Amino acid sequence: MDSTNIKRVRYNKRKRRRKRSKTNIGILVKLILCVAVIFTSIMISIDKQEKATLNMGLSEVNEQDENNNGDTTAEAGEKREDEIVWVNDNRGVPVICYHSITEDKTKKGPIVIPVENFKEQLKTIKDAGYITLTMAELNGYLYENKPIPEKSVIITFDDGYRDNYTLAFPILKELNMKATIFVISSFMNRSDCLSPEELKEMSDYGIDIESHTVSHKRLSDMNYKTQLKELKDSKVAIEKVTGKPVTAIAYPEGKYNDNTKKAVVEAGYAMGFTIERGYADRNDLSTRLNRICVDYTYKPNNILNVLKNLKK
Ligand SMILES: [Zn+2]
Numbered sequence: 001m002d003s004t005n006i007k008r009v010r011y012n013k014r015k016r017r018r019k020r021s022k023t024n025i026g027i028l029v030k031l032i033l034c035v036a037v038i039f040t041s042i043m044i045s046i047d048k049q050e051k052a053t054l055n056m057g058l059s060e061v062n063e064q065d066e067n068n069n070g071d072t073t074a075e076a077g078e079k080r081e082d083e084i085v086w087v088n089d090n091r092g093v094p095v096i097c098y099h100s101i102t103e104d105k106t107k108k109g110p111i112v113i114p115v116e117n118f119k120e121q122l123k124t125i126k127d128a129g130y131i132t133l134t135m136a137e138l139n140g141y142l143y144e145n146k147p148i149p150e151k152s153v154i155i156t157f158d159d160g161y162r163d164n165y166t167l168a169f170p171i172l173k174e175l176n177m178k179a180t181i182f183v184i185s186s187f188m189n190r191s192d193c194l195s196p197e198e199l200k201e202m203s204d205y206g207i208d209i210e211s212h213t214v215s216h217k218r219l220s221d222m223n224y225k226t227q228l229k230e231l232k233d234s235k236v237a238i239e240k241v242t243g244k245p246v247t248a249i250a251y252p253e254g255k256y257n258d259n260t261k262k263a264v265v266e267a268g269y270a271m272g273f274t275i276e277r278g279y280a281d282r283n284d285l286s287t288r289l290n291r292i293c294v295d296y297t298y299k300p301n302n303i304l305n306v307l308k309n310l311k312k
Pocket of ligand 1: 159252
């Protein structure tokens, strides 16, 4: 082989080597590009999935919000604070009077009402847009010139039957309504009457626990001193249980006389309730406030008439 041939062979070898290394670089570049493309598409897909999951989460939250809003607005008769029309004229306020609530449908009477009737009546009141007041709110309207919602009502119970806790209280809570219970202080440990624990629980919830005397005897049959003792002792006993001031009394059987009215003031009560039929208004003596006793015969229409059309 001459030198020219040797040079050519070497040149061809170098050319092949260069060609091979060029091919290798090309493959490497293609590989890197491939990896980059795969990596990017994986990243995009993860991102999309995360966004989708997030959106799903958000839409679930939104749905829950909508449901919650739906629940609050769908609440029958429930008025929002800004929907309430406040009045401060001298209008009568219906104070409804119940006694015992029963699950026994055969037990119907002037002071016993089946729980279904009771619930129907309260629902009618609520659906008509009425708002239940506490004793303090009624007192503020009658004697301190404070406004009340245009559609106001007070729900009261006399005697303090145990069913007021077992049957009425769950319904009041369900319908978000306030009420007042007038209890006989010497009956607080009787099995058919509200116990101090039950009274405390209801009082803590916002039910007003007020007085119906110590013994439930007719006040009008007693002398002044005995009446005063009934009023004072029951007030002290109930305040001990609830830890709140007792400001109102309902007269047993609705009976009272001039001495009662004086004794009520002397014993420190702000309001005394009769069972004389009518609304309570600012022209009434604070010791002679009317109420409306309602029994099982009242259908929704009768209840609405009581709220709207009762003459003084
Ligand atoms: Zn009574």
